[in-house]
Amino acid sequence: MASKKSGDGKRLPGRPSGKANIHRDAIVEAAIALIDRSGLHALKIRDVASSLGVFPATIQHHIRTKDDLLAAVSHRVMEGINPPEADLTWQEWLTALFMRCRAVFKRHPNMAQLIGAHLVSNSSLRTDLIEGILRALKLAGFDGVHLRDAYNTVVAAMLGFLTMEFAPYPADDSERWSAELKERVQSIRPLDFPCLTAALPVLANQAFIVRWDNGTVVPLDASFMRYTRTFISGLEAFAREVAAARPAL
Numbered sequence: 001m002a003s004k005k006s007g008d009g010k011r012l013p014g015r016p017s018g019k020a021n022i023h024r025d026a027i028v029e030a031a032i033a034l035i036d037r038s039g040l041h042a043l044k045i046r047d048v049a050s051s052l053g054v055f056p057a058t059i060q061h062h063i064r065t066k067d068d069l070l071a072a073v074s075h076r077v078m079e080g081i082n083p084p085e086a087d088l089t090w091q092e093w094l095t096a097l098f099m100r101c102r103a104v105f106k107r108h109p110n111m112a113q114l115i116g117a118h119l120v121s122n123s124s125l126r127t128d129l130i131e132g133i134l135r136a137l138k139l140a141g142f143d144g145v146h147l148r149d150a151y152n153t154v155v156a157a158m159l160g161f162l163t164m165e166f167a168p169y170p171a172d173d174s175e176r177w178s179a180e181l182k183e184r185v186q187s188i189r190p191l192d193f194p195c196l197t198a199a200l201p202v203l204a205n206q207a208f209i210v211r212w213d214n215g216t217v218v219p220l221d222a223s224f225m226r227y228t229r230t231f232i233s234g235l236e237a238f239a240r241e242v243a244a245a246r247p248a249l
Contacts, residue, residue, distance in 0.1 A: 022052055024062045028072045035073065035110050045069065049179060051228055077111050080104040083132035090136040091232050097132070098158055098228045105162045109216045112166035115159065140239045150238060157231045161224060165215035182212040206232045 045066055049056045063069045072249055081104050084096035105112050109222045131218040133154050134147065142150045170177045185204055196210075205211045205218055 020061070022054060022058065023056070024053065024072070027059055027062055027069070028076050030181060031073050032108065033068055035114075036108055039110050039116055039168055039171065041168075043070070052082045063142065074111070074114050077104060077108055078126055078129075080107075081126070081129065083128055084134070085196075086132075090139040091236070093136045093153065094232060095228055095234070097129075097147075098224075098231075101158050102162055102224060105166055106215070107218070109214070111167060111168040112159075112163045113168065115163075140235065142239065146238075150235060153231075153235070157227075161227050162215075165220050165224070167214055169214065169231055178212040185210050185212065 025046060028047050031033075031043060034047060034051065042067070045059050046056045047070070049059045052059075059069075063072060081097075081101050084093050084100065090098065105115075131150075133151055137147055137150045138152070140150070182205070185200070188197055188200070196203075200210070203210050206220065207214055207223075211218065
């Protein structure tokens with residue numbers, strides 16, 4: 001943190017400089033670093049300012065509100081999801097897109113919930129990504145309302161698994177929460193829930209609902225690949241259904 005000057009011209013610790021010689025990019029990167037370190041709930045403009053050694057008013061000169069900052073963070077993270085190469089089959093293209101999206105979320109797991117919310121509000125609009133998805137789906141044979149429906153399922157599927165895999169721990173005392181959930185899972189009675197207890201050796205802490213660590217600690221790699229393949233198979237079935245319904249020429 002910058003500091004004020006004493007009477008002899010030396011800097012004294014503990015005070016920001018208040019200078020506005022920072023750029024918007026630096027603010028966004030500082031906010032991302034804070035979220036990565038402490039979670040989305042911890043993001044405060046005054047803490048971003050402190051990390052940059054300036055007053056909060058300096059931040060607000062570039063980015064007015066916390067919502068604006070969150071939108072900028074979301075957009076920056078989404079920029080890391082580069083559309084795959086165009087010379088792939090549509091199945092390969094969508095698979096690569098899902099994997100690239102997950103790679104970004106693995107680098108910034110605390111962003112998962114934020115990205116989903118901001119895609120809904122169009123704060124993270126990526127027209128090149130939309131263009132790529134639509135091009136892949138047109139190659140699959142979709143058009144009109146079927147193209148719209150297929151597009152919506154792709155976006156929902158791309159984010160759905162990841163927002164669950166990287167769902168954040170509770171903000172307050174996450175270690176206690178994790179330990180209590182682990183204890184509850186391990187104390188499930190076989191007589192009451194025979195199917196669940198029989199499956200616990202492969203489910204416990206490796207499956208949604210019955211886990212006490214999220215994907216930052218226990219990534220669900222195999223399940224994600226199965227999810228992606230299952231989704232692609234479903235789209236293939238949808239494309240066949242659309243093709244079969246077209247009138248013969």
